[in-house]
Every structure is written in C-alpha cells, then in structure tokens.
Amino acid sequence: MQLIALRYFVMVAATGSFVGTARHFQVQPSSVSRFVSALEREVGQQLFYRNTRSVRLTEAGERYYLQVREVLDALDIATEQAAGKETDVRGLVRLNVPVALGRLHIAEIVNRLQAAHPDLSVELTLTDAYIDPIQEGADITLRIGRLADSGLIARRIGEQKYVLCAGSSYIKKFGKPRTPEDLRDHSCLSYKGLLGTQRWSFRQRDTDATHPVQVDGPLKSNDAEVLVAAALAGRGIVLFPTWMFDKTCFHSKKLVKLMPDWIPSQDPTPIDISLISPENRLRSHKVRVVLDFLLDAIGSPPYWDDI
Structure with a gap:
C-alpha cells in the first residue's frame, strides 16, 4: 500500500473531486484515479460511488476515511515536529x-x-x-x-451582540418603538428554525433584569437573510446578531437601529x-x-x- 494512494484517497474524500485532488498534487486526474482504484483493490472494498456529477464515499469508504485521516494527520504532525518545519x-x-x-x-x-x-x-x-x-x-x-x-x-x-432595526421606509410609515412592549403593535419578522420561533429579549443598560416579549408579524422564515432582505424592503422589524448585517446599510440609512436605550438579545444569558x-x-x-x-x-x- 502506497502512502501517496492514501493521501489521494483522503483528498478526494474531502473535496469530492478527482480533478481537484489532481490539481492540488499537480498530477494528472488519471493518476489519482489509478492510485485510488489500486487502493480499492488492495482493501477489497469499493470506497467511492462515482458518476459524472459527483464522487462520494461508500459506507465502507466512510469508515476507512475516518481511520486513514487520523493516521495521516498523526504522521504529518510527527513529520512537522521531527523536521522542524x-x-x-x-x-x-x-x-x-x-x-x-x-x-x-x-x-x-x-x-x-x-x-x-x-x-x-x-x-x-x-x-x-x-x-x-x-x-x-x-x-x-x-x-x-x-x-x-x-x-x-x-x-x-x-x-x-445583537441589533434591532427596520428599514427607513417602515419607520416613516409606522414610527419607532420606544420600549419592548411597543413591539407588540409592530410588524416583527421572526426567524423560525428547528428550535421553534426566535425569542426576543431586552435589557435596559446598567441593569440585569431582562424583558422578554412575544412578537408577531407578516413573515417568518428559517433563512435569516430572507428576513433581513424583507426588513430592507420596509416590511417590518428584525432582531439579529451584528454579523448578519452589512454596516453600509446603516451608514446609508437603509436600515435604522431601534431602541438605543435597550440591549437586545435572543437569549436572556x-x-x-x-x-x-x-x-x-x-x-x-x-x-x-x-x-x-x-x-x-x-x-x-x-x-x-x-x-
């Protein structure tokens, strides 16, 4: 069994591509295929399902991949340390x-x-x-x-960190909420995933007490980006982590931050x-x-x- 065949096998399993593996190792795809086929013969098991659109591991391939990957990782670490690279x-x-x-x-x-x-x-x-x-x-x-x-x-x-915000067109039409209770009278766009509908919670600055609020609105989705797009279109208020937003939307006033005296969250802790x-x-x-x-x-x- 050749070490290079194992490396080709692990890379094909990780990338799902013989061509991508060949590109990484700077060899011909036929060479990768030949080594992997030889490995399958030596192991006595089909390791990949192959068709014109995809390459994926068989059940035997999955088990073999987990074991071989650990061995190669340990070998690479040992080589790094020994060579001082x-x-x-x-x-x-x-x-x-x-x-x-x-x-x-x-x-x-x-x-x-x-x-x-x-x-x-x-x-x-x-x-x-x-x-x-x-x-x-x-x-x-x-x-x-x-x-x-x-x-x-x-x-x-x-x-x-979280941001409560809405599109400027929504604010012009419906005004700004000032407290968590005010949100009950607004259109709130909520994320609904495997754990149910997103919870909204608020805490006033310099206090520890949290104020959960049950919100409702015209749109729920399991895709947060859909809800942010709806907020930009003026359809309601959203509460999401800061990383969900492009800060230029706030600089251009397409989105407006709401309730600055309150710290929003989706979790009380x-x-x-x-x-x-x-x-x-x-x-x-x-x-x-x-x-x-x-x-x-x-x-x-x-x-x-x-x-």
Whole structure:
C-alpha cells in the first residue's frame, strides 16, 4: 500500500473531486484515479460511488476515511515536529462554521488565508448543526453558544451582540418603538428554525433584569437573510446578531437601529463566539497558523460589531 494512494484517497474524500485532488498534487486526474482504484483493490472494498456529477464515499469508504485521516494527520504532525518545519504551511485544514456566518464573513477570510498561504488546502464545511469536532475530523470549529466541558481547546472571540432595526421606509410609515412592549403593535419578522420561533429579549443598560416579549408579524422564515432582505424592503422589524448585517446599510440609512436605550438579545444569558479545536490538532503547525490567522482577521471584539 502506497502512502501517496492514501493521501489521494483522503483528498478526494474531502473535496469530492478527482480533478481537484489532481490539481492540488499537480498530477494528472488519471493518476489519482489509478492510485485510488489500486487502493480499492488492495482493501477489497469499493470506497467511492462515482458518476459524472459527483464522487462520494461508500459506507465502507466512510469508515476507512475516518481511520486513514487520523493516521495521516498523526504522521504529518510527527513529520512537522521531527523536521522542524515551522515556516511551511501546506496540506489540508478542515474548518466547520455556521452557515450564514460562514457565507457572509468566513469565506472571504479563507480567500485571504489561501492567498497568503498558496500551498494550503481548506475544507470549509457550513452547517448549523452542533458537530463533534473530534468525530467529524474538524481542525477548527467556530462555535456560537455555550461550550460543553470537553477535551477541546477554546479561544474566545467575544460575546455575540445583537441589533434591532427596520428599514427607513417602515419607520416613516409606522414610527419607532420606544420600549419592548411597543413591539407588540409592530410588524416583527421572526426567524423560525428547528428550535421553534426566535425569542426576543431586552435589557435596559446598567441593569440585569431582562424583558422578554412575544412578537408577531407578516413573515417568518428559517433563512435569516430572507428576513433581513424583507426588513430592507420596509416590511417590518428584525432582531439579529451584528454579523448578519452589512454596516453600509446603516451608514446609508437603509436600515435604522431601534431602541438605543435597550440591549437586545435572543437569549436572556450572554452567548459567546469561540474557535475550538481538539488538543491534538493544535500540535500541527498549519492548524495553529490558520487559527491565528482567523483570530487576527476577526478580531476581539469581532470587526462585525462595528456597525
């Protein structure tokens, strides 16, 4: 069994592409296919389902991938440490990020990361599910919410901040709410996901008491970007984290912040944003470089709070 065949296999599994794997290793796609086919013969199992549109792991391939990936990761870390290659940043790093935050912010940061380190490959998975980074093989996970006591190493970015706002056309027509109770008489656009309809909560500055309020309106959606677009169109009021908004919308007055004397939230207790990694992955130089790049690019508090 050749080590290069295992590396090709892991990269095809991560990217879903023989062509992309060939491009990464600077070889012909036929070479990748030949090595992977030879690996399947040696293992005695079909590892991939192949068709003209996609490549995906079989059930046996999934099991094999989890084991081989751990072995190759351990080998790469050992090689880094033995060779003292503290300047090279190459190979694959796996990131797991919430969907909207990844699309609006992290994808662009990854573009800058790879421009700075052209030999680095990134597997960026966007999901709102709370994954187990160890089980899923994520090197770095951006987590919004409370962290369970585990063997994961966390780097706190900051507390998630929220904005209550509406389109300027809505404000001209219906006026501004002044208190949480006033929101009952306004059209509020709510997120409705797997955990039910979004809760709105408010706290006056310099106090600890929270004021939850039941809101209603003409539109609910499981897509936050749909609701922000509706607010821009003047259809109602939204409450979302700062990272959901383009700050130019506030500078141009397309969106107007509401109730400045109140601190809005979707939870009565503070929620942190953190980057977490399994302890063994942080032994890898490339993972530490990527983690530091993300921390520097996002900042603490995050740059998206500046709206």
